[in-house]
Amino acid sequence: MANDKVLVLEGEMSLVLRQMNKTFYSNKEIFLQELINNASNALDKIQFESHTNKNILDDRVIRLIPHKANKTLSIIDTGIGMTKTDLAYNLGVGFYSTYLIADKVIVTSKHKDHDQYIWESQPGASFIVNNDINAQQPSRGTNITLFLKDNQLEYLEEVTIKNLVIKYCQHISHRIYLWNENTKDDWQLINIWFHNRERDSKHVAQKLMNHIPDDFVFSILSNLPLKSLKRFGCVRRSWALLFENSHFMNLLRNNFICNHQSYYDDTYLLLNLSPLYQNHYNSSLFSISGERFQNMEKLYWPSQIQEDYLEGIGILGSSSINGILCLYVKDLVYLWNPTINEFKVIPPSPFKNAPYYIYIGIKYHGFGYDCVRDDYKVVREVSFFVNSDDDVEPHDVFPLSCIWEMYSLRSNSWTILQLCDCVPTSFDDNNKFYLEGMCHWLGYAESCIQHVVSFDLINKVWITTLPPLDIPMEIYDNKHFVRRQLFLLNQSIALMSNYAETTTFYISILVEVGKKETWTLLFVFGPIPYIAFPIGTRDMGNILFQTHDGDLAWFNLNTHTVQKLGVNIHGGYSQLVVHKESLLTIARINS
Template identity: 35%
Template sequence: MEKNNSVVAATNEKVSTAYISDDIAFSILSKLPLKSFKRFECLRKSWSTLCKNHHFMDMFRCNFLSNSHCEGASLLLFDNENCNEVLYCVSGESKVESENFSDIYVPSRLHGFGYNHVTNDYNVIQLIKVCIKEKPSYDYSGDVKEFVSYRTVPKWEIYSLRSNSWRELDVDMPSSVDCTEGTQIYMDGVCHWLCEKHKDNPIGPCLVSFYLSNEVSFTTAIPPDVDDCFDVKAKWKNLVVLNGYIALISYRKETSTFRVSILGQLGFKESWIKLFMVGPLPYVERPIGVGTKGEIFFIRKDKEVAWFDLSTQMIDVLGYTTEGFHSLCRMINYKESIVPFEE
């Protein structure tokens, strides 16, 4: 009996001497991946509110931005100059003009494009509306009614570059009404797109993720306390890959502020976290895209093109203006791959 008591006492002593102070614990937690950090929140009450601790969030942001996963990636700026479509390469502090491009076509209902590592193929995901003629109805006299009704049926399709063919997908997933530049991304074999609340999506604002390998989809709700860009009708929304994470960046024109939120784990709305609040920047006319490391590119009111660097919290001007058709500017991020396009 005495031996057992001595063991318990020794164990308690070890626990008390092994206690980690909050400062050390916070420093460790700030270096964790977001998915792991969100899991540790439930272990202590003081840890569950760390997202509201300004000191901790400063450490977390610093560590997050220092872990760049963008090696080998370049940034492209697409502009319209003197009625010619010109492609610029922006990498670091340099800007190189490239050749002219024309006749670029993007399907209006395009939802995703990416590489399927299982089939070694490139795929495109799109939603089309099929118009179906209803069967004519008859009145009591047996005559066909004068008007025949029609209904539209949504249908998902997937394109295979290898077979150069489309086929129908047997899936039921929310679609995006606003299929504009910046609302879809591809990462690690999965196509993602933003989906607002509409009649075909009663679950509300969410991120839809479609796995090319097994053609299964998941939805992740976007809580309004993380970003209410859908509720307030933000002027601009952009979905990007930021240091290996899915990030949502929104812009409110009335307040000239940007919000940056990242997702820790697909399917768990609790894993969203608000990372940055940028602004107000009253001289911003409108954003045009996001760079490979989270640089927010925008057109100033004086027509100069500039970017805001999240790491340095500084604004740099690229050295040229957009006049005339500047509304056609957009950003394209790409990364060189050793996987060839096969015909």
């Protein structure tokens, strides 16, 4: 039982169960809507990931299995599945409506990137989470089995289940099958959505809305991803106005901050510091851990990097990719897995041998993973300038002003990207990250207007998104006073803005790249007088800032409190990187 985790639902969760029984005592049937909605959300998530990961099987279904002999009802989906942490903390209020009709509940879930776990309810408002190490694990999905109370066996009847699905779940766009052991066709497709796709969607939506109270709608919608929430705005006009409702926005912010992302499981932080001492930069690397990020341990750069190169080592991006970091020093690039201390020097590109009178400037923009080709790639811009100190003959004309290059680990070579000169260029290492097959950075176009650039590593195309108008313009009418910082915040593209002379910050989330209108202003906080500028983010809404006196401090979006880290970099430079240990070898790809 070493892998067991026993948790008692005290305080708030016990109150939730009491409130659930009090609120829905006369409407116990709400449990099925809740569980099917949760299954649909899990299918939506895996459907979204399948757009960038072609290895994900497209078998998205929900199955309902009543078993009268055992007095059980099972709700099974092939969605993204739940992690151990999800089962322990993130089942959601709606899930506990199952206790209205069941004495016992067992949840078996396999997240696509994690082991399979079993959640089992216990007497006295407690439960146990076990690692299901002996199971024949599916690729992914969740199975919820309800052991019904003796006076609730009506929910095992075929007619009752069908009527509830028709009543509550006609908005579900995934197939729902019901098992019937007494018919020749064991599985019946029971949601009418697939039987008649031409049905008047407005009529269906109106019938559905009549059965859902507003407070319950708020609870459901505030837990949806922003992209799904934006789409729901077309179903009902009042839903499109939810972003103007202060109560709903508070729920949405709280869920956005507290919704644990499996991306951060088993990760720790790397802090790259370059303090300024006597006009000399000396890069140092630290790991940060602890509940309040209070533990710092000095790490060492790879021994293959000579001491002369300790000046200005940069880490490309805000996270390691499958445990691999991309380091760069001037025009040299390296791949490094700190867990196994494997190190690779990336070869120079052909433009390393430019004429003597040409000065080469390099800006690194992205490091990411191409899941289609199982390849790691680096994107950079190379600019060429004539050195005015050299005597250049008229016929010595260099044909290029700049190019974009991409390195492939699989081929161990650089290739020129067919991008035009107008791709916005980034000048700040803290404005770059990789997410879902794309490298994102905040860059300037020739017009000196900032854009969010999203470069697709698979298709080699780039998309730009203009920043939002999220700051009140009555303070200043000159847009160049606005400072912006691009972050990865809880696995969402976030842009933080403030006027240079103020410390009130505005955070907007981009729902869909290339569509400026999908920016959603989610947080406004400040002023914080001694805060200078942001550096990076961690999960649960923790943002690392540098203060005016050079200290590093955490700001918590949930509590709006500031906690200093106890580090002063004396006006130097710092980077924050999320790292996950991995035994993946670089040589496996480059072979």
